[in-house]
Amino acid sequence: MSHETKAPDPAPTKKARVVRPFDTRCEMTWIVMPGDCNALDTVFGGQVCSWIDVCAAVAAQRFTHTDVVTAAMDQLVFKAPIRRGKVAVLQAMVNWAGRTSMEIGVRVEEECPTTGVRTQTSTAYLTFVAVNSALQPIEVPTLAPHTKDEHRRFREAEHRRADRLAHRARIQASRGAP
Numbered sequence: 545m546s547h548e549t550k551a552p553d554p555a556p557t558k559k560a561r562v563v564r565p566f567d568t569r570c571e572m573t574w575i576v577m578p579g580d581c582n583a584l585d586t587v588f589g590g591q592v593c594s595w596i597d598v599c600a601a602v603a604a605q606r607f608t609h610t611d612v613v614t615a616a617m618d619q620l621v622f623k624a625p626i627r628r629g630k631v632a633v634l635q636a637m638v639n640w641a642g643r644t645s646m647e648i649g650v651r652v653e654e655e656c657p658t659t660g661v662r663t664q665t666s667t668a669y670l671t672f673v674a675v676n677s678a679l680q681p682i683e684v685p686t687l688a689p690h691t692k693d694e695h696r697r698f699r700e701a702e703h704r705r706a707d708r709l710a711h712r713a714r715i716q717a718s719r720g721a722p
């Protein structure tokens with residue numbers, strides 16, 4: 545009888561997990577209270593930023609199942625205000641994933657509680673990085689777009705990432721960084 549023991553299978557890497565963008569969705573809603581507002585009775589921009597960051601972080605963690613940090617927030621456009629007494633609706637989803645980073649798109653809308661009509665007020669794109677307990681970047685799972693829209697968002701996110709990295713490289717070069 546053989547006493548050979550079979551070597552244990554290697555632990556699956558994060559990349560082995562395959563996640564659909566749809567499964568990372570996060571929707572958050574708030575009734576806009578006076579404490580959320582500026583002197584114009586519309587939501588303070590910093591409050592919108594904070595809501596966006598939280599909503600994006602939940603989507604990122606639904607994707608990675610790890611800790612994540614915000615690396616960058618760009619293209620935050622305020623198209624319309626969100627007024628006191630209305631409902632703020634945020635929807636986030638992972639658009640693209642690289643080795644350790646991912647892009648999350650967030651759409652912000654104002655919903656009228658009496659008519660249900662929603663108006664888009666902001667969009668934002670954030671880069672999150674998955675990190676370990678030492679806050680070092682770690683691999684993320686594979687993102688597998690399925691629908692036409694998911695493929696479009698993935699492609700567009702690749703363009704934004706290329707622009708972001710090129711922009712960072714230009715700034716570093718202009719400062720004489722290595």
Ligand SMILES: CC(C)(COP(=O)(O)OP(=O)(O)OC[C@H]1O[C@@H](n2cnc3c(N)ncnc32)[C@H](O)[C@@H]1OP(=O)(O)O)[C@@H](O)C(=O)NCCC(=O)NCCS
Pocket residue numbers: 612613614615616641642643644645646671673675679680681708709712
């Ligand atoms: C984000 C952070 C972990 C990245 O660390 P780093 O040493 O620069 O790591 P790397 O250079 O290996 O980059 C890791 C990934 O992030 C991406 N990245 C880093 N900075 C980026 C930026 N400004 N824009 C876009 N992508 C960025 C890299 O392209 C890389 O992606 P990839 O692995 O998918 O190819 C580090 O900068 C950090 O800790 N920042 C502070 C985060 C924080 O405090 N956020 C606020 C509170 S959550």
